Structure formats: structure tokens, C-alpha cells
Amino acid sequence: xxxxxxxxxxxLYVGGDIEENQSDRVAGHLRSCGSCSLSADEYREAIEMMxxxxxxxxxxxxxxGIRRRVLLEIEHNSVPVKTSLFERFLRPRYASAIAALLLxxxxxxxxxxxxxxxxxxxHIATGPAANKIAPAEQPNxxxxxxxxxxxxxVAPEDPVRDHLATISQKVKFSNPAKMRVFRSQLSRSPxxxxxxxxIAAVKTHALANVDASPSPQTTAALASxxxxxxxxxxxIQTKDPNIRIIWFASLQAKQTREK
Amino acid sequence: xxxxxxMTLAIGIQLQIGERSxxxxxxxxxxxxxxxxxRAAFEQIMIYSQQRVLAMxxxxxxxxxxxxxxxxxxxLRIFKYLKRLDPKKDFFAWVxxxxxxxxxxxxxxxxxxxxxxxxxxxDDSAFELASDAESADxxxxxxxxxxMIGRAIASLPEREKAAIVLRDFExxxxxxxxxxxxSSPTTVRSQISSARRKIKIYCDRRxxxxxxxxxx
Numbered sequence: 228x229x230x231x232x233x234x235x236x237x238x239l240y241v242g243g244d245i246e247e248n249q250s251d252r253v254a255g256h257l258r259s260c261g262s263c264s265l266s267a268d269e270y271r272e273a274i275e276m277m278x279x280x281x282x283x284x285x286x287x288x289x290x291x292g293i294r295r296r297v298l299l300e301i302e303h304n305s306v307p308v309k310t311s312l313f314e315r316f317l318r319p320r321y322a323s324a325i326a327a328l329l330l331x332x333x334x335x336x337x338x339x340x341x342x343x344x345x346x347x348x349x350h351i352a353t354g355p356a357a358n359k360i361a362p363a364e365q366p367n368x369x370x371x372x373x374x375x376x377x378x379x380x381v382a383p384e385d386p387v388r389d390h391l392a393t394i395s396q397k398v399k400f401s402n403p404a405k406m407r408v409f410r411s412q413l414s415r416s417p418x419x420x421x422x423x424x425x426i427a428a429v430k431t432h433a434l435a436n437v438d439a440s441p442s443p444q445t446t447a448a449l450a451s452x453x454x455x456x457x458x459x460x461x462x463i464q465t466k467d468p469n470i471r472i473i474w475f476a477s478l479q480a481k482q483t484r485e486k
Numbered sequence: 487x488x489x490x491x492x493m494t495l496a497i498g499i500q501l502q503i504g505e506r507s508x509x510x511x512x513x514x515x516x517x518x519x520x521x522x523x524x525r526a527a528f529e530q531i532m533i534y535s536q537q538r539v540l541a542m543x544x545x546x547x548x549x550x551x552x553x554x555x556x557x558x559x560x561x562l563r564i565f566k567y568l569k570r571l572d573p574k575k576d577f578f579a580w581v582x583x584x585x586x587x588x589x590x591x592x593x594x595x596x597x598x599x600x601x602x603x604x605x606x607x608x609d610d611s612a613f614e615l616a617s618d619a620e621s622a623d624x625x626x627x628x629x630x631x632x633x634m635i636g637r638a639i640a641s642l643p644e645r646e647k648a649a650i651v652l653r654d655f656e657x658x659x660x661x662x663x664x665x666x667x668x669s670s671p672t673t674v675r676s677q678i679s680s681a682r683r684k685i686k687i688y689c690d691r692r693x694x695x696x697x698x699x700x701x702x
Contacts, residue, residue, distance in 0.1 A: 238682035282544040
């Protein structure tokens with residue numbers, strides 16, 4: 228080892244911070260090198276001076292003052308701060324929980340509303356009995372083929388429907404324990420359905436012979452057929468789901484009776 | 487019975503180890519009580535460690551007001567992180583690591599506020615109390631040396647300062663210093679070596695300047 232390497236190791240050597248084999252080599256060099264030995268002595272003096280760098284003797288008052296302040300601070304921090312209920316809800320974790328809950332409620336309400344709205348729309352409100360109306364049936368295939376002009380007959384202002392509602396109520400109130408109004412609607416009789424099929428056939432024939440003028444027989448047939456007879460149809464669902472009472476009545480006969 | 491040098495050393499080490507394990511058990515009991523909410527137990531912990539903490543903060547910060555504030559902060563952090571103390575590890579090593587961090591924070595705060603890195607407002611009256619028995623000349627020389635060493639330490643970078651204070655003033659082995667500072671032993675030895683060299687150079691220059699002034 229040369230002096231340069233020894234000079235690098237000297238600060239650690241004097242403090243005993245190098246390994247034993249290195250320490251032996253440095254000690255061997257110092258025995259033979261005057262300048263390095265002098266340098267080592269200077270380091271020792273510096274370390275001795277550092278040992279004298281003792282802190283002042285702090286009085287007990289200083290220590291007790293520190294302890295008192297620390298304990299006061301701990302006590303101050305450990306006392307829970309009283310907060311109002313509203314302030315608690317304003318805390319971020321509570322606020323986010325409430326927001327999530329509100330979102331959930333709104334979502335569920337929207338789904339429920341969407342699911343129940345279609346059912347409600349299929350019902351015809353029939354006064355106080357409307358609340359007890361059962362879920363809608365499949366649409367009557369007879370109604371699907373009804374021309375638009377005749378479908379308009381099922382308008383809410385229709386007096387026939389009002390009359391039907393009255394009947395439904397009567398039926399319901401006459402024997403409420405055994406049966407309830409399942410559904411009431413204005414419809415066509417099976418006879419009228421057959422007529423509609425015939426109308427469709429005649430119309431198809433007329434379209435096929437568009438150039439030809441319609442024969443007087445065809446015109447007469449159309450005139451007689453396109454005046455469908457209005458009927459009342461009322462279905463009453465008993466408590467037994469397998470038994471349903473369907474009642475048809477001629478509206479013209481009723482009107483005649485009323486007159 | 488004649489004791490050889492090696493036997494005396496071995497007995498001394500055994501006594502030290504025994505004393506250390508006893509102290510560790512004592513501290514562990516106090517920590518358990520303090521964790522259960524016993525304020526008196528925590529006060530005992532403070533009494534047990536206050537001298538070392540205040541001495542360390544004074545050496546690191548260089549003046550008593552800052553040292554007291556830092557010591558207070560150290561104890562508050564000890565209380566806050568008492569749950570994290572591993573009972574298998576040395577209590578004072580943990581306390582020293584907290585103290586070093588607090589002093590580093592204080593130094594950074596001081597630097598941010600435009601102050602000096604290391605103010606040397608040593609309280610001379612405190613030294614006089616400490617050295618009442620000494621003669622006036624010796625007292626003067628010691629005081630000069632303290633100030634010189636203090637300034638030399640103040641000129642060191644923070645990491646070197648922490649390493650040299652723990653190694654040369656608190657007397658911890660370099661491996662323990664490395665563990666406290668969270669560095670490798672090689673790095674810490676390099677920091678210690680650099681710090682000692684700088685302190686020696688500082689002291690040499692000061693002594694030479696003083697001798698030159700006296701010769702004039």
C-alpha cells in the first residue's frame with residue numbers, strides 16, 4: 228500500500244471502522260512512514276476534540292417542560308372533536324356512500340317504472356275497479372286486423388266503453404267474493420271477425436282487378452260487409468284462473484232497448 | 487483470582503449484553519402499557535430516552551430552542567408510531583432514526599425560510615454550568631474547541647452529519663448507523679470517512695489561522 232491509499236483509509240483506521248486485515252496493513256505502513264503517522268495523530272486529535280463536543284447539561288426543568296408539552300399535545304389530539312350530524316354526512320366517505328345509495332334508488336325506481344308502465348298502458352281504466360285489473364292478455368288477434376277507422380272506435384271517450392265499465396263495476400260489486408273483473412274491452416264478435424276476413428278477400432280481389440270497374444254485386448257485398456256490427460265483449464275472470472266468463476252483447480240491441 | 491485482559495473484555499461484553507437485554511425488556515413492558523393508553527408509561531419512556539434525544543437534536547441543530555422543539559416533535563412521533571415498534575429490534579436505534587428524520591425536517595424547514603443550515607447559537611451559560619469545576623483556562627480552551635467542532639459539523643452535508651454524530655458522538659457501530667440511516671454499511675463508512683477528513687481539515691485551518699494571528 229502506498230501513502231495515497233493509506234491517506235484514504237486513515238479516517239476509518241483511527242476510528243476502528245475498517246476490517247482487521249486492512250487495519251494491520253495500515254498499522255504496518257504507519258510504523259515505517261512518518262508523514263502518514265503524523266496525519267494519523269492529527270485525526271486522533273480531531274476525534275478526541277469531537278468527544279469533547281458534549282451537549283450542555285440541560286436542567287430538569289427543560290426535560291419536564293418538553294414532557295409536559297408532549298403530553299398536552301397528545302391529550303389535545305386524542306380528544307375527539309364534536310361534530311354535528313350534518314357535518315358527519317359531509318365527510319367524503321359518507322357523502323360518497325349517500326350518493327351511491329341515491330343512485331341505486333333512482334336506478335331501481337327507473338327500472339320498476341319502466342317495467343310497470345307497459346302493463347298499465349295495456350289496461351283500460353275502469354273507474355274504481357281499475358286497481359284490481361289483472362295483467363294484460365295477449366292482444367286479441369281479431370283486433371289486429373281491424374281497419375284504422377274501426378279501431379278509432381276504441382277511443383277513451385267512447386260511450387260504449389263507459390257503459391262497459393259500469394257493467395264491470397256492477398258485476399264486481401254484485402258478487403265480489405267469487406269473481407272479479409278481469410278485463411273489459413270493446414271488441415268484435417266472432418261473426419264480425421269472419422266478416423273482416425271476407426272484407427280482406429274482397430279487397431284483394433278489387434286490387435287485382437284495378438283496371439276493371441267493380442261489378443254491382445261486389446259493390447253491394449262491400450257495402451253490406453263494411454258496416455260491421457258493434458258488439459260488447461266483457462270477460463270476467465273468476466278466482467279460479469281456469470274459468471273465465473266471456474260475455475258478448477249486441478250494442479245495437481242495447482241501444483234499441485234503451486230507446 | 488487473576489483476570490486476563492481477554493476475560494475482562496468477555497465479562498464486560500456479557501454485562502453489556504445482559505444490561506441491554508434487561509433494558510430492552512423494560513422498554514417493551516413500557517411500550518405495551520403505553521399502547522394500552524397508560525400515559526404514565528409513555529412518560530417513563532420519555533424520561534428513559536430524553537437525554538439521548540435532546541443531545542442528538544442539539545448536536546444536529548446546534549442550538550437549544552431548536553433542539554427542544556425537535557425533541558418534542560421526536561416524542562410526538564414516537565407516540566404516534568409506537569405501534570410500529572418491533573420489540574425484537576433495539577429501541578434506541580428506532581428512536582435515533584426518528585430523531586434523524588425530525589432533524590432533517592427541521593433543517594429543510596430552516597433552509598426554506600432562508601435561515602442558515604446550522605445555526606450555532608450555543609448557549610454559553612449552559613457550558614459554564616457543565617464545567618464549573620474546571621479552571622478558567624481549560625474552560626476557555628474547551629469552549630473554543632467545542633465551537634470549532636460545532637462549526638465543522640455545521641459545514642457538513644446532512645447525511646454525513648447524521649452519520650458522524652451517530653458514530654462518533656453517540657458511539658454506535660457503523661453497521662448500526664447504516665441500519666438507522668437506511669443505507670449500506672459501505673456508504674455509511676464512506677460518509678464517516680469524508681466527515682472526519684473535513685472536520686480535520688477544518689480544525690487544521692482554524693488552528694493554523696489562529697497561530698498565524700498570534701505570531702503577528
